[in-house]
Amino acid sequence: MTAAWPDHFLWGAATAGHQVDGNDSTSEISFLEQVRPTVFPEPAGTACNSWEQWQDDLDLVASMGLNAYRFSTEWARIEPEEGQIDSSALDHYERMVDGCLERGLAPAITLSHFAIPHWFAKQAAWLSPQAPDLFAAHCRRVIGRIGDRVTLAVTLNEPDLPRLLSTGGMPRQAFEAQRACIDAASQEAGVARYRSGSIVIPEEVTELETGYIRAHRAAVQAVRSVRSDLPVGLSLAVTDESYVSERGKELAQARRKACYERWLPAIQGDDFIGVQNYEREILGDDGPLVPSTSGPNPRPINESGKALYPQSLASAVVYIHKLTGLPIVVTEHGVCTSDDSVRSRFIREALPPLADLVRDGLPIHGYFHWSLLDNFEWVSAYNRHFGLSSVDRASGTFARTLKPSAGTYRDFVRTCVL
Numbered sequence: 032m033t034a035a036w037p038d039h040f041l042w043g044a045a046t047a048g049h050q051v052d053g054n055d056s057t058s059e060i061s062f063l064e065q066v067r068p069t070v071f072p073e074p075a076g077t078a079c080n081s082w083e084q085w086q087d088d089l090d091l092v093a094s095m096g097l098n099a100y101r102f103s104t105e106w107a108r109i110e111p112e113e114g115q116i117d118s119s120a121l122d123h124y125e126r127m128v129d130g131c132l133e134r135g136l137a138p139a140i141t142l143s144h145f146a147i148p149h150w151f152a153k154q155a156a157w158l159s160p161q162a163p164d165l166f167a168a169h170c171r172r173v174i175g176r177i178g179d180r181v182t183l184a185v186t187l188n189e190p191d192l193p194r195l196l197s198t199g200g201m202p203r204q205a206f207e208a209q210r211a212c213i214d215a216a217s218q219e220a221g222v223a224r225y226r227s228g229s230i231v232i233p234e235e236v237t238e239l240e241t242g243y244i245r246a247h248r249a250a251v252q253a254v255r256s257v258r259s260d261l262p263v264g265l266s267l268a269v270t271d272e273s274y275v276s277e278r279g280k281e282l283a284q285a286r287r288k289a290c291y292e293r294w295l296p297a298i299q300g301d302d303f304i305g306v307q308n309y310e311r312e313i314l315g316d317d318g319p320l321v322p323s324t325s326g327p328n329p330r331p332i333n334e335s336g337k338a339l340y341p342q343s344l345a346s347a348v349v350y351i352h353k354l355t356g357l358p359i360v361v362t363e364h365g366v367c368t369s370d371d372s373v374r375s376r377f378i379r380e381a382l383p384p385l386a387d388l389v390r391d392g393l394p395i396h397g398y399f400h401w402s403l404l405d406n407f408e409w410v411s412a413y414n415r416h417f418g419l420s421s422v423d424r425a426s427g428t429f430a431r432t433l434k435p436s437a438g439t440y441r442d443f444v445r446t447c448v449l
Contacts, residue, residue: 058147110169167249
């Protein structure tokens with residue numbers, strides 16, 4: 032069967048389980064947060080309490096006039112111990128799917144958004160020969176329960192990110208800190224190789240990618256074995272590589288070959304490719320250039336100190352479609368900033384070029400803004416603010432308050448004609 036795409040464009044917001052749910056005790060991230068040394072400044076803890084307040088989240092999405100919501104079905108919650116299935120977790124995700132549909136929201140699920148079961152990490156995770164079969168079983172389990180009501184399925188979230196970071200996006204000392212964390216986890220867990228999909232040892236990146244590719248192919252087959260017409264694919268982290276010299280062009284092409292072209296064999300036959308874009312990198316003779324953020328026309332920066340280029344989204348989408356030939360879903364796009372006026376401007380400048388591409392006939396099926404909430408941002412903990420809504424964690428109420436940028440996004444969606 033052919034993929035059953037909706038007859039309308041998906042305008043949505045996105046979250047991920049460990050980053051918003053709270054009280055995750057059975058994933059490898061939770062374990063890594065506690066070992067010493069660790070790369071995490073603090074544990075996720077209660078996060079945004081979305082496991083309890085998921086209806087509030089869905090109400091936020093609906094109140095913005097959106098028609099889709101992307102969230103993850105956490106493997107560690109569903110199978111906290113190998114072979115032991117927590118049916119209450121599946122019940123929870125079923126309620127979420129039904130809650131989406133009651134509000135006119137298309138449910139888009141991610142089957143693995145970085146966090147994995149602790150027991151799987153003890154078996155070397157994606158590096159294990161058994162990983163494809165174990166992950167496929169999880170996928171069949173989830174799709175068997177809710178696959179008849181979801182709109183699309185992302186198998187893996189940004190499996191190219193370790194390679195992308197290792198080619199210039201992360202300093203060497205940061206990778207060494209990850210090595211120390213993983214070594215400490217292996218010792219604490221009493222195993223030879225405790226491994227994670229997001230906290231990575233540099234020399235294992237190729238082995239990890241191979242494991243991810245095998246797991247993705249098994250997952251696609253598993254999803255289709257249950258629901259053959261459900262659109263399924265994976266998402267890639269895509270930096271918009273640009274250049275200002277011939278040498279810069281060579282560097283950009285080399286990075287694209289290493290980070291994106293590597294995935295071409297893995298995605299053959301998929302129904303879409305997810306694009307997750309946040310930044311543009313401009314390359315010169317000696318590598319990345321540092322754009323001017325001062326002077327008469329300073330370029331705004333995000334909380335990571337990177338200059339913002341709203342046009343990077345459309346450029347990344349065009350490149351990935353040309354590379355893969357697949358339909359596109361923008362599964363993540365946003366900006367980390369505590370200045371919400373920067374986010375509003377970013378949305379106003381980034382979305383019109385994307386809409387133009389849709390009108391020009393490029394097969395783009397949806398856009399999901401990252402993120403719905405100010406959440407736990409991995410090794411940055413709560414020091415990065417991507418949310419269209421703030422969350423009052425300090426008072427313990429976890430009250431959500433939409434920011435003006437949510438209105439900017441709502442107004443664009445309301446007036447956009449595709």
